[in-house]
Amino acid sequence: MKHDVPERYALAFRLYPYAKSPDQDAARPVRHKAVVVGGGPVGLATALDLGRRGVPVVLLDDHEGAGLGSRALCFAKRTLEICDRLGAAGPMLGKGVQWNLGKVFHDNRLLYEFNLLPEGGHAMPAFINLQQPWFEKYLHDAILAAQAEGAPIELRGKNRVDGVIPGEDHATLEVMTPDGPYRLEADWLIACDGARSPLRNMLGLGFDGRVFEDNFLIADVKMKADFPTERWFWFEPHFKSGDSALLHKQPDDIWRIDFQLGWNIDRAKELEPARIRARVDAMLGPDVDYELDWCSIYTFQCRRMERFRHGRVLFAGDAAHQVSPFGARGANSGVQDVDNLCWKLALVVAGLAPDSLLDTYDSERVYGADENILNSTRATDFITPKTPVSKLFRNAVLELAETVPFARTVVNSGRLSMPCTYDGSVLNGADHPDMPARSRPGSPCPDAPLATGWLLEQLGRGFVLLAIGAEAPERLEADGLTVPCLQLDPTEALAARYLGGVPAAIYLIRPDQHVAARWDSYEEQAVAAALARAMGKE
Amino acid sequence: MLITTPNLAKPDETYARLIATHDGLSEGESHALNARLVLILMNHIGDDMVLAEALRLARDPGAV
Structure with missing residues (x-):
């Protein structure tokens, strides 16, 4: 009997087509050291990092590769450094777009320009713009390379987790495939299954925080127009699309346009191509030739799980925490979760460190998530002031920014994602007061x-x-x-x-x-x- | 430490200048001016501790 694991979205790249595993015919559920659920940037990076550390890992994804759509777009320096450690950064840098110049507008006035020219003497740039499917593809390429060198990584496409039974020293998973269901067991289960995390829901775990009543329209447009490679951000744009708008460059002559639409909108209507084109025309001017490449509307929350570790189940990335898009802290913070988790798990699996080391994954990354949530909430409140007096001050800042340098530092259209410093972590040892x-x-x-x-x-x-x-x-x-x-x-x-x-x-x-x-x-x-x-x- | 003892050399003149700065402005324009002024003065002071004290005092003048 054929079963179905339907695709919930179209793929940009089919990377790991379904293939039947011997586990599916096993008389008893096969036990694995580590099972990762989710094939996004965080899941792939986790499988790659664990595998390169010699921890046998199986990744389950209900799709067979990278979903369509640019989505996470800005990958920050620390993410690139981590990817470099994982052997994946080279092609990302080759394909990604680097930019340094930003412009900030209020209505139709240019308030100021800024140059992100990063400090010299670093191998990686401040960040690159790269469509998420390409980021995932390059991680997958690095997985293939690691597998060729013997890293024990197995990727299973069209393997959808339908149930989880947490145990004292393992978790049991019920998995659906095109050949029907099977069970497997994991000493350690890493949930990287996204903001709506089915695993989190199956385990009945909460995900609390602040819901922002707003909708954002992403329009990726392809154009040959000679626009400069700069990030343009509008507060209350003159083309009247809403509270803010953003234009920046992607690879392949594609530009990301974000329109903040407000709360009371007709979603289906706003996604009609003619309506999107009207918005884009108003922004770019009437004479610019372009095609719509990919469009999507999203809302967001700022929230996190109370704890990222639940016994043998560890949550990472959007499954554990979610932020607003301002400041590029979603995928970037998820990759930092991976960076923090995998060495700890590898030491625990090898019996070299106590199980309690994994509690510091929770404490350190909860600290990081709170920092990201704080930063992205502040940006959101600056871009969309919530009270008349906060709007008064926000507009005072924008007005001053045109002529007075200090006010530009207060303008907040999203702070660049910076890596977290784990101040106060129990793992920290001696410091020296005269060092930087x-x-x-x-x-x-x-x-x-x-x-x-x-x-x-x-x-x-x-x-x-x-x-x-x-x-x-x-x-x-x-x-x-x-x-x-x-x-x-x-x-x-x-x-x-x-x-x-x-x-x-x-x-x-x-x-x-x-x-x-x-x-x-x-x-x-x-x-x-x-x-x-x-x-x-x- | 926030200075709450007299620190203006010519308090009457300084106060009159503040009021005169608002001459001819609508209420909305005056609010906007005040907001700009607060930001400018905050930046000039710079010291977070002093600003925190000032914000507390402004919110609750009885709490000195």
Whole structure:
């Protein structure tokens, strides 16, 4: 008997066509180390990271690849650094569009321009614009490459999870396929199944927060017009589409236009091509030739689960937290979840770290989610003031911004997604007061140029020590790990980013490239204690 | 620390200038001017602690 796993959306790329697994004919449910549910950016990155760390992982997706539509578009520097660690960043940089210049308009007036020209001496740009299906395809390409090198990753398309039974030391999944249902078991289940997370619902877990009463129309238009590669943002645009509008560039001569439409709209009517064209014509002017490529209307919430860990079930990405689109914090924060989770899970699976290390995935990423929710809520409140007095101040800021520089820093059309620094994390060890704040324990390592290549690409996959102008042994053996030590000369960039007011430094770096602890000289007992702490052994 | 003791050299003149700045404006225009003025002065002060004290005092003048 044929069963159906219907497609809920069209695909841009069919990446992992359904193939029957021997698990489906097994007499008893087969147990796997790690099962990832969801084949979006977060699920694919999780499978890739776990597989590259040697953790056998099965990914289940009810589709067979990447869905159509640009959706998540802006991928920030930290995401690209993580993808570089995962072997996927090269093609993303090749295809993605980089931009530095932004313009902010109020009505029909240009208020000011800004240049994001990032600090020099980093391998990755501040961010790129790349359509989500391409991001997913490049992650999938990296999975294929990792599989070819023996990484134990298995992707199962048209495998829809219809039920979950959480257990003490595993979870059991009921999975529907074109060949009918089967069961499998997971020591660890990672739910990356999106904002509507069926797994979260099946487990009866809450997802509370603030619903914003607004609709956004995305119109991707293809045009050859000679528009500059800039980000244009309008407050109360002169073409009267609503409270805000945004125009920026994608690869392949496609432009993303976001129209904020307000709450009381007729969805079906707003999606009529003629109506969309009228809006786009008003924005671009009558003489610009373009085609509509992809359109969608969405609303959003700012909310998160109370906890991201529920025993053997871990939630990541939009399944765990959701933000407004302002500031590109959705997919970017999801990839940071992956970065934080996978090394911890790999150590726990290997028996090298206690199960409680995974509680710090919850505490650190809840902290990150709250930071993202706060930032994106503030941007939303600035763009759509909720009271007459907040509108009064908002417009005062915009009016001043045209002539007075300080007001431009208050204008908030979405703050660039910055990586989270885990201040106060239980994994953080010693700090040194004279070293730079930007590389304090909990921070992601700032990149820096080395004599050949870049600092971040030297860090490897595990814990690592940096000895910058300091004496240290070649490696530390402790807690079942071999921690190599990178000896580095204090170049100008390294001194500025890591030394500050001291002549030499020792840094202990976590596998996710966040700083665990730092000292002005090497002392084995102190370093070993910090390592144990960063592995959750305290 | 927010200064709440007298700090204006010529309080009558300064106050008169504030009122005169609003001459000829509609109520809406005056509100907008005040909003700009608050932002300009906040930036000039800069100190978060002082601003927090000022905001508290403005919200509840009895709480000194």
